[in-house]
Amino acid sequence: MVHVQHLFKHYRNAEHPSVDDLSFTFDEGKIVGLLGPNGAGKTTTISILCGLIREYSGDVNVLGLNLKSNTEELKYKIGVVPQQIALYPELSCQENLMYYGKLYKLSGKVLAEKIDSLLRQFGLHEHANKQIRNFSGGMKRRANIIASLLNDPTLLILDEPTAGVDVQSRSMILSFLRSYNEQGHSIIYTSHLLDEAEALCHEVLIIDKGKKIIQGTPKAIIEGNDTPNLEALFLKLTGNKVRD
Amino acid sequence: MQRIIATYIKEWHLMRRDLGGLALLFLMPVILIIIMALVQDGPFKDYKDHTFEAIFVNQDGGKVAASIRQGLLESKQFQLIETYDQKAIDFATTQKLIQKGTYQFAILIPDGISAEVVNSANLIANEMGRQMGLPASLPHRESREGMSVQLMFDPVCKPAFRLAITNVVEKFITKIQSDIVLERIAKLSQSAVADTGTFDIEKQLRSVGVKEISSQEKKMMVSKMNSVQHTVPAWAIFGMFFMIIIISDSIIGERLGGSWTRLKLIPGSFSDILIGKMLFYVLLGIIQFYLMLLVGIYVMPWVGLPSLQLGHSPLLLLIMVTCLSFCATTFGILIGSIFKTTNQALPVAAISVVILSAVGGVWVPVEVLPDSLRAVSLISPMRWGLQGINNLLLRECSWHDIVKPCVILLSGTMLTMFLSWMIEKKRMDQ
Ligand SMILES: Nc1ncnc2c1ncn2[C@@H]1O[C@H](COP(=O)(O)OP(=O)(O)OP(=O)(O)O)[C@@H](O)[C@H]1O
Ligand SMILES: [Mg+2]
Numbered sequence: 001m002v003h004v005q006h007l008f009k010h011y012r013n014a015e016h017p018s019v020d021d022l023s024f025t026f027d028e029g030k031i032v033g034l035l036g037p038n039g040a041g042k043t044t045t046i047s048i049l050c051g052l053i054r055e056y057s058g059d060v061n062v063l064g065l066n067l068k069s070n071t072e073e074l075k076y077k078i079g080v081v082p083q084q085i086a087l088y089p090e091l092s093c094q095e096n097l098m099y100y101g102k103l104y105k106l107s108g109k110v111l112a113e114k115i116d117s118l119l120r121q122f123g124l125h126e127h128a129n130k131q132i133r134n135f136s137g138g139m140k141r142r143a144n145i146i147a148s149l150l151n152d153p154t155l156l157i158l159d160e161p162t163a164g165v166d167v168q169s170r171s172m173i174l175s176f177l178r179s180y181n182e183q184g185h186s187i188i189y190t191s192h193l194l195d196e197a198e199a200l201c202h203e204v205l206i207i208d209k210g211k212k213i214i215q216g217t218p219k220a221i222i223e224g225n226d227t228p229n230l231e232a233l234f235l236k237l238t239g240n241k242v243r244d
Numbered sequence: 245m246q247r248i249i250a251t252y253i254k255e256w257h258l259m260r261r262d263l264g265g266l267a268l269l270f271l272m273p274v275i276l277i278i279i280m281a282l283v284q285d286g287p288f289k290d291y292k293d294h295t296f297e298a299i300f301v302n303q304d305g306g307k308v309a310a311s312i313r314q315g316l317l318e319s320k321q322f323q324l325i326e327t328y329d330q331k332a333i334d335f336a337t338t339q340k341l342i343q344k345g346t347y348q349f350a351i352l353i354p355d356g357i358s359a360e361v362v363n364s365a366n367l368i369a370n371e372m373g374r375q376m377g378l379p380a381s382l383p384h385r386e387s388r389e390g391m392s393v394q395l396m397f398d399p400v401c402k403p404a405f406r407l408a409i410t411n412v413v414e415k416f417i418t419k420i421q422s423d424i425v426l427e428r429i430a431k432l433s434q435s436a437v438a439d440t441g442t443f444d445i446e447k448q449l450r451s452v453g454v455k456e457i458s459s460q461e462k463k464m465m466v467s468k469m470n471s472v473q474h475t476v477p478a479w480a481i482f483g484m485f486f487m488i489i490i491i492s493d494s495i496i497g498e499r500l501g502g503s504w505t506r507l508k509l510i511p512g513s514f515s516d517i518l519i520g521k522m523l524f525y526v527l528l529g530i531i532q533f534y535l536m537l538l539v540g541i542y543v544m545p546w547v548g549l550p551s552l553q554l555g556h557s558p559l560l561l562l563i564m565v566t567c568l569s570f571c572a573t574t575f576g577i578l579i580g581s582i583f584k585t586t587n588q589a590l591p592v593a594a595i596s597v598v599i600l601s602a603v604g605g606v607w608v609p610v611e612v613l614p615d616s617l618r619a620v621s622l623i624s625p626m627r628w629g630l631q632g633i634n635n636l637l638l639r640e641c642s643w644h645d646i647v648k649p650c651v652i653l654l655s656g657t658m659l660t661m662f663l664s665w666m667i668e669k670k671r672m673d674q
Contacts, residue, residue: 012674050509055673075511086502090261091254102250103510103517131261147506 001028001155001186002049007058009044009210018044019056020210026203031177031187033201035194035234038243041210042190043083046159049188050080063155079153083160085140086147089133093124093143096132101150111150118146123172138169145173156180158189162196174200198222198230208238247512251520258494259528265490269532273483274539280479281540281549285471296409299338299350299396300324306358311420312393316351321412324351342396349401349409352394360391361421369428382428393417472544476552477633478606480536481626484529484572485597491525491576492589500585522573529569530562555637564636564646567653568629574660575625581664581671600624605631628652 003025010017019041026032034042047053049062051071060067065074087096094115101111119125122142127135132143145161158177162170177200181187191197197204198218206213214221214237218230227233259265300316302309316322325347328337338350366382373381395413397406498504507517540552555561576593583589601607603617604626610618621627632649635641 052505052508053672072511075509080506080509082502082505084502084505086506088254088258088498088503089501090258095254095257099250099254100506100510103247103507103512105246105512107246 001030001063002026002188003059003061004045004049005059007045007048007056007060009041009048009053009056016209018210019048022058022207022210022212024205024212024215026186026188026205028186029181029184030202031181031189031200033197033204034188034190034207035192035197035204036190036207036213037238038192039209040207040243042207043159044210045207046080046157046188046190050078050157051075052080076151077153078155078157079148079151081145081148081156081158081161083163085132085144087132087140087143090131092129092131093119093135094128096143097147097150100147104151106150114150115146118149121176122146138165141165142169142173145176153185155186155188158187160190160192162191162193170196194231194234195229204230206234206237213237247516248520248523251517252524255494255521255524259524262490265493268486269483269490269528270535273480273486273532273536274543276483277476277479277536277539278543278547281472281475281544282547284475285549295320296322296349297325297347298322299333299341299347300326301333301335301338301350301352302326303335303355304353304357305355306362308358308361308420308424309353310358312353312357312417315416315420319416322351338396342398345398345400348398348405350396351413352396354391354394357391357393361424365421365424365428368425369431372429382431472540472549472552473638474634476536476540476544477637478601478630480533480540481568481604481629481633482597482601482606483536484533484569485575485601485626486594487525487529487532487572488576488579488597489590489593491573492580492583492593493586494521495577495580496583496586496589499580518577522570522577525573525576526566526569529572530565533565533569553637555641557636557641557643560641560643560646561633561636564629564632564650567650567657568625568632570657571625571629571653571660574657574664578660578664578667581667601626603627604629625653625656628656 005023007019007022008017009019018039022041022045034045036042044053048056048060048067051067051074054068054071062074063077065077067074087093088099091099097115097118098111101107101115106114115128116125119128122145124139124142124146127139132140135143141161141164145158148156148158156177161177162173165173174196177187177189189197189201201218203215203217204221205215214225214233216224222228222230222233225233225236227236298316300313300322302313313324316324326333328341331337333341335352338352341347342350363384366384370382370384393413395406395410397409498507508514537552537554541554542551545551579589579593579596583592601624603613603621604610604624605613605621606626610621610627613621628649632646632653635645635649639645
């Protein structure tokens with residue numbers, strides 16, 4: 001599903017490369033966790049995978065499409081939930097979703113029904129006409145996810161979808177991700193919550209300073225390194241030093 | 245098309261909730277236009293229509309001084325202040341009152357003025373009589389140098405005001421002097437000239453005057469130049485450019501808020517989104533401009549100013565305003581592309597609008613600017629907008645008179661769009 005070879009990205013104004021010779025493969029139909037400390041290069045990697053960053057070196061193939069030549073085609077097949085709440089705070093949830101839906105060239109009943117069913121699924125249908133800025137943190141995160149599902153993406157990429165949300169919202173988001181995956185969609189997700197990742201992901205890739213540290217199923221890499229859980233393994237591999 | 249319309253509607257939803265932005269776009273320019281039209285009405289007004297309060301100090305007890313006083317009173321242009329605190333005003337009090345700004349100017353008649361005027365009138369009359377072969381019979385002496393009616397102004401008074409007052413008083417004194425000369429000549433010759441009953445000396449003296457005539461063949465509705473005709477279009481253009489604050493704010497907000505990222509993740513050309521956004525603001529600019537014109541037409545009479553006349557080419561005016569609005573919109577997009585935060589963009593946007601309008605002829609006509617600034621004004625979209633709109637509202641004008649301003653404004657539009665695109669591309673490729 002995702003095939004990356006010797007990926008390298010150095011921002012013009014940055015001191016060090018943000019992604020440094022990274023190679024990995026993710027299989028189709030899985031939930032994969034992209035993990036790493038702050039500044040490890042997770043967002044940068046994701047931005048390259050979805051075509052937001054175009055200046056990089058290396059070979060990237062997503063859903064069988066070469067990134068450099070097929071960015072437009074790829075955009076139809078993937079959904080990206082940005083780390084930020086990428087919605088207009090002054091617009092209502094419904095208006096935001098209508099707008100993004102129309103940009104995907106959806107319209108009329110099809111769009112209205114799709115928005116309605118997603119709002120129900122995420123427990124937001126009663127708040128559809130509330131402005132996003134009046135949403136709670138958890139509601140914002142859920143709305144942020146809905147906006148990336150309007151095109152029924154084959155591959156869903158989420159950058160910290162559960163950051164700053166309460167237990168209830170988190171549990172709703174995670175159960176949605178599981179069921180979405182069971183319907184045959186692939187998911188790549190980043191998080192700093194390692195017990196969450198351990199429970200959710202079929203496979204994890206830990207990176208640090210833009211480099212690959214380890215990849216495998218949570219169970220296999222935890223046992224292989226003789227650690228009690230993913231968090232202990234993470235600390236063992238990435239160290240205790242606080243990142244700038 | 246669907247994407248363009250969707251973006252247009254989204255901008256509308258954002259705008260209608262942004263009360264501050266709406267106030268900046270519609271309320272502020274309305275207030276600005278009314279205030280500016282009132283303020284700038286002053287210099288356009290004929291000072292003849294105005295009554296001034298003037299301190300009048302008469303140190304001369306003579307006849308001429310008395311007739312100057314009488315004349316000033318009768319002219320109704322001056323309200324003479326001769327006492328203060330129930331005391332006659334002297335030179336020292338005058339200085340104090342003017343310095344304090346209690347009154348703006350004073351007219352001082354020094355001692356000896358009457359004698360001097362009569363003396364010089366006698367001199368003239370005698371000389372004229374001599375040339376006519378009459379004996380010089382009026383008493384006279386050598387004329388004294390440096391005798392003059394003195395004017396004292398509040399230091400705050402503008403040069404234009406001083407000049408206007410000086411002219412009025414000077415004209416007035418000249419009239420009194422010539423009256424006296426005529427009277428002397430009449431006395432001297434005892435001729436029919438004295439018979440003012442059949443011969444109107446006043447009228448003869450004014451047989452050649454100065455009168456403004458129209459440069460226009462067809463008689464335009466604007467019969468007399470007035471401040472409204474100049475200030476309303478100028479300040480409406482100024483108000484339109486305030487839109488750049490709102491546009492740059494919107495663009496930076498979208499970029500920082502992450503919506504920009506999402507928009508770029510959606511397949512399809514980004515230009516649809518940009519066009520939708522642009523069209524919204526272009527239309528907003530046009531609506532705003534016409535609202536300002538309506539203020540010029542309907543509100544100005546309420547505040548005692550003449551109503552704005554729209555000229556004869558509504559279609560050309562619409563074209564001109566559309567070009568201007570395109571230019572303002574893309575300028576806002578450029579500012580929004582250049583700066584990373586609104587804190588950086590807002591002052592630059594506001595100050596650049598003020599600078600471009602100052603060199604563009606909004607405050608004072610481009611013609612009175614120094615050469616260097618006049619060269620700079622060539623890059624001000626306000627200058628070209630104002631030129632085109634003035635052509636339509638003040639002159640009789642056909643389409644070829646607005647081609648140049650329109651082409652320049654649209655070229656500016658394309659240039660700013662190109663620059664914004666370059667900057668955005670560079671940002672993407674960092
Ligand atoms: N636009 C940019 N210009 C310069 N440097 C950047 C830019 N974006 C990210 N970086 C740098 O690249 C490195 C990786 O950043 P990235 O955002 O990919 O990390 P991350 O793993 O997502 O971190 P976090 O967990 O904090 O979200 C960091 O050192 C960051 O400072
Ligand atoms: Mg990140």
